[in-house]
Amino acid sequence: MEFLGSLLTFLIDIVGSFGYFGILLIVGLEYACFPLPSEVVLTFFGLSASQGEFSLIGVIIFSIIGGLLGSLICYAIGYYGGVPLQEWLGRKFPSSQKSMLALNKWFKKYGKPAVLLARIVPLTRTYVSLLAGAEKFSLKYFILYSSLGISIWNIFLVSLGYFIGDNLPLINSIMEKYTFVTLAILIIAVIIFIYLKFFKKEKNTSK
Template sequence: MFHKIIAVLAGFIITVISTTGYTGIVILMAIESACIPLPSEIIMPFAGYLVSTGRFDLYLAATAGAIGCNVGSIFAYELGKRGGRAVVDRWGRYVLMSHSDLDRAERFFSRWGDLTVLVCRLLPAIRSFIAFPAGVARMNLLRFHFYTFIGSWPWCFGLAWVGMKLGEQWRTDPRLSGILHTLDFLIVGLILAGGIWFVWHRLKRPASKV
């Protein structure tokens, strides 16, 4: 069962990007930014790998990822604006959001104001949830989307660049190619196993726990 879950997750990401191109990057990054645990740390490096094969352009891939962040954030922003903390009380565990996540984001807002969105889009984990507290704070929508794009672009670019460089090495260094050929399933399995453990752990934790 566990191996089937890993295969489905890996296959989903690879299939979407491989078959739909830049649109697939937008779709997957939109899912991630809608508070759904589909890690950009897997999505963008694979897009970067396709840059190394010549299928994608690095800058366009990063831009597609940033656009996806904006698209997905619309849902989370509106949910926070219209529902507030009551949404976390009732539904937080289903999108892996707890009060501690919301409290952390609100502390950022207290210190940095609207720049919180820009700063948090550069941080792992919290970047996926920042749109919700921005909605709770009723941040100006135009500034929200501007900071979301500006903060998301370097994050997407950096991850895609890493994937591109690894792809280049994989294709040009016979030793690395041989190692990766042996370990690729193990590496992907460990990454996804960590993601599944994270999801399972958060689903078991009550949303009100701080």
Template structure:
């Protein structure tokens, strides 16, 4: 980086042009830092901000265009065979191709803000043969937004840029993630708009015109929705407490209570209870859940799909949330285990198992008994985690709450799909 800055000080705009051009032809150059430094030079009057954005933008545009035609001409076979030599192996190519095939145009704009993606964005669009005019419009907009943002920020903050660049980069990355998330939601709705419209009409009819139909599942959906809102509110509260560093008293009080009530004689029992979170036990519970789903024989493929999605998505959700907290709040001295991902996975696995055990039962005593067993297991793991491994109560609680938000959201969605299926089936019988 120091060598590039020295060259920039000597040759100015030419080095800026070439740096952007080369990075977008898969040459790893830390151009955010370089462009920010250019912005500082603009602040000091050593470079012109308009010319800097123009040279950087044109360099990026030329590099992106060359990459597009490389991908277009060489095609999929070349990258499948030789891509691993320059970090574009078959798996990465296939994954990126799917993304760009579905969301290419919008993803192309924001991809330049995401390290590791912008280097191959243009090549992927060439490989999947996105129309060149569409590529030019969205890619060139993305390039100029990218270079303009970092050069302008360097110019605004001037010599203080070093002091703020870490925080600014965090917010730029977070903003890109949020935009990408909403873009994904938009395209999901757009791709399935006919099904969504039909479902809304059916749900409206079921809610107002046929109010007395399917009352049990409607009541269940209402209860799950209330639980989702409750846990979501708790999650927001926990995030606020995390930012304000207000968990100290909670952790002290809970630790004092647990180590006062449970002395050394509980050692073996606590280890046994904590072993419920082992991969063997969780794997066995997952298999039992699948068995219960097939024994129930009620929308088994729907339930199985949502069970697998809940586990996989839940792990990604808990890990992703944890990464965001530690990336955004690294200076706040937050616990490295917040939220506890093991507690999140524990709750997800057992929650879905007990939901499947209770879902199709009409015996309310059995349902009540199962519910209290579930609460006991959660409490036992919570206490044993603090007793055995001295985990922070706030981390475990956050793992439970974040996981509960995900599980209730997934179960709510599953029951909505079930209700729509029942309404369609009922309408078919009427005909």
């Protein structure tokens, strides 16, 4: 929660100082593999638009431009870094190996359109530009499919933030009304998880 609070403060400061270009800068950094969660960043910008600070169309356009510019930076790094860069990423970030393997499979199976697919899947979004550059994908097709994927992802999250901001009173009333139901569902989900994780495992071990 402390990280989230610091991130929101950072976003407010940047956007307050630079407006739409602040949106372009922050989204560009996120797509250039800086550790900024797009789910939070883009939803926040949509929320800001719902409060009249920006226009919804303006946020969407500048976020897409920023995303494409950030992706091109990563593409260039991957293009000139090549295989050694992939190997370094695997050593430095072991958790990235699963995503990189998935991307390699998609590239072999679907070819260039795999860039579009990877753009809308959270676990592969981070590395698709680097890998596309390392694989020497055509820049023309990289821009085409990246633009489509970035547009889908950004429009969805920005619109989600806009909807939340535009319906805050309704959402608050629903949450207050159904707090007990929500709590009951969470408790049941935790019980089921514990059973599946531990008791079922012990049962299989005993066999």
